[in-house]
Amino acid sequence: VEAVLAKVAAGKAASGFGAKSINKFFEAGRTPKASELRQYAEGQGWKPAQTDGGPLKYLDENGISRVTIKQGSSRAPGSAGPHVEFKSATGQRIDAFGNPVTRKNPGNHTSIDFDL
Secondary structure (H helix, E strand, O other): OHHHHHHHHHHHHHHOOOOOOHHHHHHHHOOOEHHHHHHHHHHOOOEEEOOOOOOEEEEOOOOOEEEEEEOOOOOOOOOOOOEEEEEOOOOOEEOOOOOEOOOOOHHHOEEOEOOO
16 A cells, blocks of 8 residues: 555656645635746746747746746637646646646636736
8 A cells, every 4th residue: 555655646746736736726716826836836846938928837857848827818718817727747738636638628727816
């Protein structure tokens, strides 16, 4: 049992989304601040990247954009307000709780308070 629990914990740590992770900011319907998500991403050792006029992204050691903080754009349906998008260590789009989502899924556009 201990070996199984260790593997589960290692998997959650590798994905960056586990018990002591990003999902704590979204509990009980809480709307997190972009600055909190930035602090979380930097605490994981992920590096910021941003093109002119583009969203703030945090890349892991493999170059995968794990957290993307967006101000919102009326050009993309469902993306008008400030939101955050997440990806797993394998590059799969996920929601704040680690569940797989698609590009247009509401879970891929999790509302935030943009305070950057």
